[in-house]
Amino acid sequence: MDTLDTIRAFIAVAAEGSFTKAADRLDTSPQLISKYMGQLESRLNIRLLNRTTRKVQLTEAGAAYLEQAQDLINRFDAMENEIGDLQTLPQGNLRISAPVSFANLHMGALLREFQSLYPDISIDLQLNDRKVDIVEEGYDVALRIGQLQDSSLIAKYIAPIQLRICASKDYLQKNGIPKTEADLKQHTYLSYSYAEQNQSIFKNAKTVITCNNGDILVDHAIAGSGIAMQPTFICGEALKRGDLVSILENYTPKALGLYAMYAHRKFIPLKVRCFLDFIGGYFGEAPYWD
Structure with a gap:
């Protein structure tokens, strides 16, 4: 027995005063409405409806149950409408x-x-x-x-x-421009903590700073502190301005x-x-x- 369907059936019977009219209202059969009402009364162990050949009327217990049942259905429908709005209105x-x-x-x-x-x-x-x-x-x-x-x-x-390996002109003038992985033994690396890309190219370089923020590493690179490998959404403007120079392009990881x-x-x-x-x-x- 579906409790909500049973409660809706009870409310319809109370409103219509008839199993047949309640069935028409809910587009179901009078037999199913009667079954619901019998199961509801059995579960509650109390008579909710007085039945005659002409009319179905609420008992005192039925009237008390109707008030609570109507409130429950109203709140349930309001909840479903509110949740449904989240799928029909962006909010x-x-x-x-x-x-x-x-x-x-x-x-x-x-x-x-x-x-x-x-x-x-x-x-x-x-x-x-x-x-x-x-x-x-x-x-x-x-x-x-x-x-x-x-x-x-x-x-x-x-x-x-996109990623770029880059350094400032001042740094490269002082330390030389690395052409191969082996050249990095003479250079300083500015390492990003969460980097997933392969950083093995820098395994022999001296790491002077490790940081979990790329902006700080780019600032260090601009200041001449070492070589950084950073995404272009961070270092792109510095490259365009000439504050940084892209190097080792053959060793740059794929996008x-x-x-x-x-x-x-x-x-x-x-x-x-x-x-x-x-x-x-x-x-x-x-x-x-x-």
Whole structure:
């Protein structure tokens, strides 16, 4: 016995005063309505309805039960309508995890434009370069940069992330321009903590700083402290200005990817689908920072 169906049947009987009319109202049979009422009274162990050949009337217990039953159905329907609205109207709080440097440099305009299109979606953006646990930490979407690996998560490709090995002109004038991996024995490396790309090329270089923030490493490289390997969304402007020079291009790893990761393919909340569709075409195959 479906409890909600039974309660709806009881409310219909109370309103119509007839099993037949209640059945017509609910598009079912009088026999099923009668069965529901018998099961309901048996479960509650009390008579809710007085039945005659002409009329079905509520008992005192039935009238008390009707008031509570109607309130329950109203609240249940309101809850379902509210949840349903989340799939028909883009709204709610969208919780996003994103890499620190990428978000600082390239997500401000994106989020402003997104919210201008979807003003009923609020954004909770948390910046972290580590791989967050989307489910455990309650994120709707996590932006990640790297090589796509096997995962239970769903990944949407957003844009290519090019890498460059670079150093300042001053550094190269003082220390020489390395041409091969062997030349790096005489050089200083500025290492990124969370780098997934192969850094074995720098195994013989002297590491003077390891940091989990690419902006700081690029600043050190501009100041002449050493050689950095960073994505162009961080070092691109310095390369364009001439503050940094791209070197060892034959040893530069292949492009990484920017991905939007989310937990489930089915029943994706509308707020998440709207964000995935928006960011999916925002940067393009040739991002502006390149």
